[in-house]
Amino acid sequence: MKPILLFLIFSVIFVTASGCVSEKGKPGTYDNQTENLSYKGESLTPIAQQRNNAIKGTQYIDRGSYRLQVDGLVENPRNFTYQEITELPETSKVVDLNCVEGWSFTAKWTGVKMADIFAEAGALENATTVIFYSADGYSTSLDMDYLLENDIILAYRLNDVILPPDRGFPLQLVAEGKYGYKWAKWIVRIELSDSPYRGYWEERGYNNRADVGGPAFERRE
Numbered sequence: 001m002k003p004i005l006l007f008l009i010f011s012v013i014f015v016t017a018s019g020c021v022s023e024k025g026k027p028g029t030y031d032n033q034t035e036n037l038s039y040k041g042e043s044l045t046p047i048a049q050q051r052n053n054a055i056k057g058t059q060y061i062d063r064g065s066y067r068l069q070v071d072g073l074v075e076n077p078r079n080f081t082y083q084e085i086t087e088l089p090e091t092s093k094v095v096d097l098n099c100v101e102g103w104s105f106t107a108k109w110t111g112v113k114m115a116d117i118f119a120e121a122g123a124l125e126n127a128t129t130v131i132f133y134s135a136d137g138y139s140t141s142l143d144m145d146y147l148l149e150n151d152i153i154l155a156y157r158l159n160d161v162i163l164p165p166d167r168g169f170p171l172q173l174v175a176e177g178k179y180g181y182k183w184a185k186w187i188v189r190i191e192l193s194d195s196p197y198r199g200y201w202e203e204r205g206y207n208n209r210a211d212v213g214g215p216a217f218e219r220r221e
């Protein structure tokens, strides 16, 4: 028998026997919590199949000593504990993350609306830019208007499990409609500002608008 035929036969047997297709959709367990792979009729990508990306590898943040610092153009600069954040009203939504390099996945994200964080800290009228700083030295920024108009959330759960360390525990920004480099992970500080800011990748030429489908790079003088 020709090798190619043998290969085809074995492939068919393997795929049938191992149930490859359903394997693909098998929910994983993270810290004793099993993820959910559908929400409101939408199928979610299993966490094990979601790619991820970081400039300095996984950051391990301690829940007890963690603080989210919110400062800049605010009336009351705040240092939220993890518990204070998770006690605020929670929102869930299914959103795709599209990395500028071409891969993407669909997940359920649960967390707190940026608007609620701004309300807690008393955002000032002149705040137009919001800068996110991460534990690995990463940073990025988004317009205040974009965050408010799109009900953007800071997620602490992914597919119903607590955000795993490699995925940004305790918080990842769900910057829907924006390329992955706007989705800051391991956020430790949020600064409100009145001037434009270029984060880690933006400073290296990536488009500061970062609209999915729009140009990846920006021409700068």
Ligand SMILES: Nc1nc2c(c(=O)[nH]1)N[C@H]1C(S)=C(S)[C@@H](COP(=O)(O)O)O[C@H]1N2
Pocket: 050, 051, 052, 053, 054, 055, 056, 097, 098, 099, 100, 134, 135, 136, 138, 166, 167, 172, 179, 180, 181, 182, 183, 184, 185, 186
């Ligand atoms: N702190 C931090 N956040 C980060 C990055 C990073 O290197 N450090 N990489 C960004 C990029 S380029 C992408 S595509 C997404 C990947 O997020 P994921 O782990 O949810 O897939 O994280 C973004 N957030």
Ligand SMILES: [Mo]
Pocket: 053, 099, 100, 101, 180, 181
């Ligand atoms: Mo990315």
